[in-house]
Amino acid sequence: MKSWIFFCLLFWLSPLTAKQQDVEKEDNDFAEFEDEEEFVVEPSSEKSRSADGDNDKQTNKEGAEPVTEDVEEDESTVETEDEEFEHFIDEDEFEGFEKEKSQAAKPKDGQPELKMADVPVHLRTNWDSFYVEILMLAGLGVYFLNFLQGKSKNHKLAQSWLNAHRDILEQNFSIVGDDGTSKDAASGTLMKESENVYALWCSGRTCVEGMLVELKFLKRQDLISSISNMLKPSSDQIVIQVDLDQKVMDKFVFAIVQKKSCSKLHKELLDLNQFTEKKNVDKKLDIPGSFQVLSEIMEATTAVLDKKVCQVLQKYESSVEYIHFSDQYAGIKSTDDGQPSKMPDVKPVLMFVFNVPGKGKSKPSDMDSMKPLLQMVFHCIDKISRLQLSREAKQKAEKNRQRAEEEYERLTHSQRQEAAQLRREEKRRAEKERLLNEEDPDKARKLEERENRRELKRKQPKMKMMKVQG
Template sequence: MADFLKNIVGGTKAADTPVPSSDSDFADFADAPAPAPAAFESTAGGATLGGPVPTGVPYTKWYNIHERYGLSDFKAEGVILAVIAVVFTLHFIGTKLNRAKARAWIKAHAPVLTSEFAVVGFGGTSKPDQDPEKLMKAKSLFEYATYATGRQNVAFLDAKISLKKRFNPIMTFIETAMGFFFDSFGTPEDSIEVIIYPFDGKEAQIVPAMPGAAELRAKDSKSSFDGFVWAIVNKDRMKQLREERYDLSITFTKDHAKLPLWATVMSESAEVTETLLTNELAAAIKQAGELFDYIIVTDQPVIKPTTMDETIPRKRLCLRYRLPSSNSYDDLVPLLSYFVRIPDHLASSAHFRPEVLRKIRTVRDENVKHIQKAAEEEKAEERQAERDRAKKAKRDAELNALDAKAQKKFLEREREKELRKSAKKQTVRA
């Protein structure tokens, strides 16, 4: 009542009293000034990233990367980069040395190959002025190969150069150490192996579509020769070859006056040796020196045959020698030159008396008999296994056709039979 009278007399009007709004909770911030950025002031002598450094902020090395890190912080990375550089350098040098050795060999022997064969290399054609390096291709960083064909009495020639892994000194060191301590591991070396596959009277069968096939068919008998195993080997390789190659394991070893002391003959017959060991061949071997490993004329497989198909004669001629470190092949070219002409000598002279051939076939026939016997035993075992399977299937069918009581009696009879058989075997042994 008092408040009512006060309003009438002249006190505060009710209309002047503020009415609270729904946003009254934010009334304390209504008059707050708008935010303004603080003033920046660069510090004397200090570099900034993206603008001046605020006044009052302490100076740190975060803004200068060259002050945060030094060379000592990158020791591990430096070692890794140095190792990578050394590996790539050795890889490049080793690959280049291997390529140079392969090029040196083909350059020295290209005249011999191109003069003896119509086609040398893998291009299908051979020109007299062809770059010798194009006659050989790289199969890997340590293997190079070439090919030749187009010659009387020779179907084709394969040559493979195997080199040390100079691009990987660690692997070369491991292989050398393994070869030093274990005989089963060969010591890494640079070598060349040449294999000739003669026609042996099969020109028309191997190249039936070539021009003049009819003439070749008429001359088939002129390129054939008797089968045998004969070799001249370095004595340092003799034991290893006899263990690794079946064809040489059936030969007899005997020194010869024409050969140097470090070489010997491995042959099935003395008559074969007298026919093949010519003065020219002996001179070429002497000139090659102890880099020479072997010359082999064979019709038998390298691995001992275990089936009748593997006993079929396959004639080939093999030559292997190590490459000189000097890349000079003056003493080795005559050896390859004579080697590619051996098929001509075989076709004209390697036809022996029946007594000699009978002696040569003795070992082969014994091996064939062993293979036939083993094959027959294997077939007998298979037939027995088949009979046992059929017998078991019949027994299971009879057992399944019986009821439980009959099955029990059936099994008891089987046990009794087995016991009687066991007792009989023990009695016979006693």
């Protein structure tokens, strides 16, 4: 009896076990992916949840072993960024993609392989490429600073010279520093011609039309000039030009110059070149050996170089560049190759050129030490206005000027002759061209005969007819 009951139970439970094995097989379809990673299955709807619940209940009713899952219905799964793009790295999904990519990257036959250049990302790693620009900016900065400093120093030197000599100028002139821009005369104006050149015009004195003072400083505002001055030092200069009234000064030309610049000045200035010669000065005058005298009339030279002037030259030997007195002052000689066609305009002028102490390293305090030089200028003006040469000296000076005028006339006469000869040649050439272009043979023959007669007449010697009284 017991055995029969056992076989009945076995027969009844056999289909249930088979169905349970089928369910377990269906549940284990994704078992092959469980070893690699875990999947979180989100229920699509409430219906799927109820269907799963019914299956679980059915299996429980039939007596099979229940399959439990720890899935909470109220909780929702959150997909991370890695899970969202997980399918892009699936090997089965992109099978053979890496192989095709490597084959496409290979260059074809006959084509060079392209290589990407390494371009720097940040600028701070490439300062080596901007050395030239950095040096240029630094050079511009140095040039600008030197310009400001040099400009300021030249202005200070000019103002210090005017302040130091203002009293002497106002004592000798009624107007000091007139700029000429206004109708009414003004005083105390220092005209700025450039960053290193200043001018001062003075007028209102007997025997003097005017006096121009030029302060020619070094080009301290220019960096290149500053460097050249360091290598070859030079001095600032004060140039004083005194224009005298006509017939105030006797006729003579005189200059005392530093020997190092005597030859150059003698060639450049027209009046010195025409009228003066290098002469030795009397040893009694006590003039330093660094000076050379250019004189036309020795009487005028000894009269100008009196005791007071010689003392100033002795004391300020390095400060005096040259002193030039001339009634035939015409400026610098023309550099043109052609000869002058007329006499140059001349006027009586006294020129003084002084070097500022310091040899390029001048200070505003050095301007006070140049007061005796300006006092010597006014002493020479009074000396020249009172100077009267002897009769022989005046005759010699007059002969020298007549000879100079004859020289100019001879030069201009030769120039006129050359111009006339050129005009004749041009006229003769035009006649020959007209003769060659003439189509009528009779007219051409007549023109040729006329031209021949002119040539014969021109070649015949000129004879003068003289009347003989019987």
